[in-house]
Amino acid sequence: SQTIHQWPATLVQPVGSPLSLECTVEGTSNPNLYWYRQAAGRGLQLLFYSVGIGQISSEVPQNLSASRPQDRQFILSSKKLLLSDSGFYLCAWNARDRSIETQYFGPGTRLLVL
């Protein structure tokens, strides 16, 4: 069965510091991978998605970036965090060939920028 991991679970960072959040998927190959952000009490905002290694599509221009160095690894980064980057970051996957269409989510990373 497939499993998706995210770490860290929580993170407190000062404004202007760098960020690196990691997501890995087990039990599948060639997944589509997604990064979402969720502000407190709000819906999910798609940030990035990837259909393959090195392929990143950005949905919202901002100071965040994403990378996919390996098939089942998706990284969300920032060089300098802003207060507005605080939120709950969720990684998700589904099957690129649509054999599994449902998006499955990881446990999330709660980021607080102070």
Next chain:
Amino acid sequence: GESVGLHLPTLSVQEGDNSIINCAYSNSASDYFIWYKQESGKGPQFIIDIRSNMDKRQGQRVTVLLNKTVKHLSLQIAATQPGDSAVYFCAERLYTGNQFYFGTGTSLTVIP
């Protein structure tokens, strides 16, 4: 489409009653829809899905109805239990793409 800037609507129901949560989607080219349940501090959890060539699908205690004419999706939960208290999101996917777009979400509170 996305509705990420709005505060969550809320729904309170008595334990044992049926719950109906509604979602309006924006794109007539969407071909696949999912309902998720999200408990506080956790990632969204898949509940049930439906394709655009269907108008109803049933799971265990849950039913999803799709009305493509008015671009409306609903989730019915039978005999609602305290463990059903959570935020519920609908998501739509365009048939041409890989992206999913989420509704605002509805906060369901079950009163014992």
